[in-house]
Amino acid sequence: MPPTGALGIDYTFVCFGVQDVPGAVQSIRALGVRGMNVSMPHKQAVIPHLDHLDETARAIGAVNTINNIDGVLTGYNTDCIGAVRAFREVTEVAGKRIALLGAGGAARAMAYGLREAGASVTVFNRTAARGEELAASLGLRFGGGRTSARQTSTCSPTRPPPAFAHPMSTRSPDSSRHT
Known part of the structure; x- marks a missing residue:
């Protein structure tokens, strides 16, 4: 059978549901x-x-x-390669400070790829222990997390967290909407 497809190769992609x-x-x-x-x-x-x-x-x-x-x-x-390429479509990552939200498998791949590309990565995760483990395993900073899923946020729809406040002001960007 002659090669087929855009790359000139004769392969077929098939999905398998795997239990074993x-x-x-x-x-x-x-x-x-x-x-x-x-x-x-x-x-x-x-x-x-x-x-x-x-x-x-x-x-x-x-x-x-x-x-x-x-x-x-x-x-x-190859997850990390894809993540770094996506970032590079927007900006060069070397020398940038990047806040990574999450500590699952995709976050681990992104953290590694971004670190290897020269970014300074800080991990934030809802479950602090998992975020700390990811940060420690890759030599990154851990920025914080919640220790219990039952804790409530101090943020509300009308009051953004302090991280969203303008650095030169004590007012939040949407303070004009507060009464």
Whole structure:
């Protein structure tokens, strides 16, 4: 069969619902599947079943792409590349201070990629322990979080948090709406 598609290659993208991660990874080898994308919640679970991890996947602790070359499975994480490219479409990130909201898998990939691109990243997360862990694991600052999901915010729709106040004023940007 001749190559097809815009890149001139004969491949088909097929989605699989996976319950058995070790079995799914073994199937990549057994069926000769050339590559596989990995989504949540399996990005960390596949790691012990792979032969190699690239440096980025190892540092982030998550894999979103598996490459099969002659039965040798290598895990990669390209989430951070995509995140940095998206930021660079707006501004160069080197030397910038970036507040990262969240500490899940996507945040971990962004934090790593932005740090590697020269940004100064500060992590904020609702669950302080998780945010602190992410910051510590990548050598970043932790800016704060709530320790309990039951705590209530001090913000209201008519009063923005202090971070939104103009630096040269004690009034918030929308103080004209206050009565």
